[in-house]
């Protein structure tokens with residue numbers, strides 16, 4: 001069994017650890033490239049949303065390189081993601097691939113059942129210790145990334161933290177025990193602490209809200225966070241992999257409470273869960289306004305149903321609370337030039353507002 | 364004077380409208396239903412960004428209505444059957460209305476969520492009645508008498524053996540809205556085709572037809588997929604399938620693909636028609652003609 005899976009940000013690091021820890025052979029699909037996108041588009045229904053196409057491209061490339069088992073997630077709606085796997089399986093079969101598709105539904109029972117399926121001979125202890133490493137890696141990656149996003153707008157030498165970040169990903173990926181992982185993680189944080197910072201600047205703070213795939217996958221969001229960082233903006237991504245896993249899978253009470261709080265915040269604007277992350281997009285916008293962020297960028301795949309609902313509500317939120325919001329829909333044609341122009345205009349606007357507010361305070 | 368309640372003619376109105384109307388009527392309200400969709404309805408609806416045409420149309424109907432009524436009836440239909448949902452845009456519809464209108468009359472937006480159990484339907488009915496100042500018993504009774512109207516008469520067409528039979532698959536609020544669907548049913552009939560739609564297939568049959576698939580969690584799509592399979596797989600299958608979808612309809616992009624693939628494997632021609640507010644009638648007719656011509660060529664021995 002040679003296992004492969006779709007890409008989504010640093011997910012591959014995490015899944016690789018998981019499956020190799022369980023004694024499976026793992027084939028990480030080649031990084032998302034123009035070719036993977038083209039392949040995905042070629043065989044997908046035309047009007048489907050972007051993550052469907054990209055992940056299909058990942059599968060094709062992985063199967064071509066010799067993978068024979070694909071692990072992916074399921075879902076129970078109402079967002080389309082829950083039905084991706086059914087259709088993708090059908091398409092791949094028709095293309096003539098011989099493979100097995102393991103669809104993990106978002107509940108612990110299904111996770112457990114499928115873990116047993118790929119690792120039938122492993123003892124509970126082994127599975128447990130693998131899981132521990134996996135979760136720790138996830139947290140390490142998320143924490144380092146948060147730190148990088150804070151440093152980026154402040155660094156003296158542009159790009160210094162990016163180099164460290166890439167090294168950190170590599171080292172965390174290579175770590176095979178809790179000890180090496182902890183060294184890699186803390187090493188990375190220490191290195192980041194040595195980055196020389198410009199003194200006394202107060203960068204703009206922008207919160208990124210929206211759909212998880214677009215938010216986490218730099219090759220799809222055209223490296224939004226880094227771009228903004230280099231424009232001198234501190235970016236706060238509102239969703240990380242660890243949040244998703246801790247909240248949706250382990251249903252940790254801390255996260256459940258947070259969801260409750262968020263749902264309450266969103267209530268006046270969106271009274272019910274509509275799938276995906278729409279509720280959180282609205283709630284985070286409100287809560288970041290309360291924390292004095294300068295602006296919000298809302299990202300989602302073109303035609304994403306839940307986020308389109310959010311998009312049609314966010315202008316009202318912006319009007320009522322006074323926080324500027326930029327909504328960006330990404331599709332396979334999203335060009336860099338257009339994005340840069342929009343980001344620059346937005347950042348200018350925020351800068352201007354800040355100056356204006358400051359001078360209002362002065363007099 | 365009785366209260367005037369506005370009922371927009373859009374989305375799930377086409378499935379439940381008659382019952383709602385009777386129900387509200389039984390409770391003593393005057394019901395105002397918006398007229399047929401017009402060009403102006405579409406224009407008003409374009410305020411909303413990136414949503415599908417049926418949602419824009421619904422919005423347009425609210426524009427037509429809201430000034431004339433005391434209440435707007437737009438329940439939040441989260442789920443109409445067990446373990447299923449409507450679609451995100453339908454669930455979020457009332458919120459989109461609220462965010463985009465300056466002045467709306469109060470909306471009756473009781474949640475209807477039958478995903479876990481049927482019991483919540485009665486809760487919804489009681490709470491609806493309460494909004495109108497009625498107690499639980501009269502409300503439930505009103506619902507009971509209204510639901511008798513649910514079974515509408517279907518006109519059945521005589522099945523001429525040499526006529527072309529087309530399975531026309533689409534959401535009820537697309538097929539039954541003459542403006543959105545460009546009157547496709549009548550157009551096809553004028554070409555001399557017999558048209559069968561998902562409404563001609565019972566829920567029972569359609570559910571049985573898709574039982575091998577992973578459960579489709581959008582109820583409307585679930586029925587559409589099942590109906591398409593029934594129409595294609597019965598002893599005398601349809602000669603062709605036309606799948607009519609609205610641009611940016613999420614569920615349809617996946618379900619349409621599955622139906623398309625099944626049609627291919629059964630050697631039944633399949634055509635996808637995507638509509639939005641810019642769809643031109645001329646091009647639409649041409650495509651219909653081309654498709655039916657192709658079918659009749661295939662039919663000739």
Ligand code: SF4
Pocket residue numbers: 305415416417418450451452453534609611612613614615
């Ligand atoms: S099911 Fe499709 S057409 Fe209908 S409201 Fe939802 S997205 Fe729009």
